[in-house]
């Protein structure tokens with residue numbers, strides 16, 4: 001049995017708890033929050049749960065095998081490094097590194113302890129449509145890729161930002177819509193199309209003045225290592241609650257997704273189009289969503305992979321280094337916004 005602990009018992013923590021509870025061979029036994037009442041509340045139905053307010057004390061317990069880090073962005077690096085150095089397997093919520101320096105710290109600690117499984121949550125990689133789409137792209141089903149566009153819009157109100165002091169600050173959150181919400185889609189783009197070469201970007205705070213010190217709207221163009229141009233627009237000042245729209249235009253087929261579901265497909269060869277359509281729509285996803293609908297079902301799948309990686313003494317599917325690539329992408333977009341120039345993404349890698 002892999003005994004797991006959760007550090008940070010706020011909004012996302014119940015999604016981790018519910019995910020672990022579906023995994024044979026895993027058990028959540030340790031709960032930690034600076035505010036003990038939050039840890040007690042999360043553990044209310046867990047007999048014998050151990051409650052902590054200091055993660056260092058929790059990591060001293062030899063019975064604890066693995067940790068989910070579900071705290072604010074600024075504390076991720078410190079807690080992840082402490083877990084690794086204590087010999088605990090660790091999976092960290094996005095974003096793995098609020099700054100490039102945080103990332104370096106975490107990657108250095110992980111490199112010193114290869115016996116420990118270290119992963120970063122990007123649950124949309126476990127969405128079956130994304131997995132199939134990645135395979136179709138690798139098989140060149142869309143022909144030569146010409147352009148890709150990703151539009152993301154959601155709503156984060158002033159009240160949302162006022163609910164937790166870390167949100168909307170450079171020191172606490174590290175940025176706005178890009179580092180917190182749109183990062184899921186930057187990771188999706190890397191998952192589908194590989195690494196990014198350079199970016200040019202612009203950002204603004206359009207509707208959250210006097211409330212946040214970071215951006216609520218960002219647009220950028222990225223040149224990927226394979227030469228593909230991708231444009232991205234993202235805002236969290238929208239009327240839409242949560243909507244992503246991905247368009248992939250290739251010489252053979254054009255495909256469009258809304259919220260990762262197929263909405264448009266056309267191409268040169270009818271039988272090829274039919275095969276791709278059935279591959280992308282014949283999905284009967286029975287997994288239960290724990291938490292908000294737009295979290296999707298991926299947490300349970302990713303936590304399952306994390307637990308199996310521990311049992312099988314292998315690396316998890318999303319290693320810290322792989323997850324870090326998406327944080328690096330975010331940092332590069334911010335650097336490009338600041339400089340007003342193309343930013344070479346490799347300088348952070």
Ligand SMILES: NC(=O)c1ccc[n+]([C@@H]2O[C@H](COP(=O)([O-])OP(=O)(O)OC[C@H]3O[C@@H](n4cnc5c(N)ncnc54)[C@H](O)[C@@H]3O)[C@@H](O)[C@H]2O)c1
Nearest residue numbers: 008009010011012032033034070071072093094095164295
């Ligand atoms: N993957 C997703 O879809 C998804 C969705 C929501 C949030 N998140 C991520 O989850 C993380 C947490 O977000 P949230 O909305 O749950 O935040 P939150 O503010 O609701 O909860 C964070 C909790 O961590 C606790 N905490 C902070 N520092 C701590 C420390 N040193 N030791 C112990 N506890 C500490 C706080 O007291 C708080 O209860 C963030 O990284 C966020 O980006 C991911």
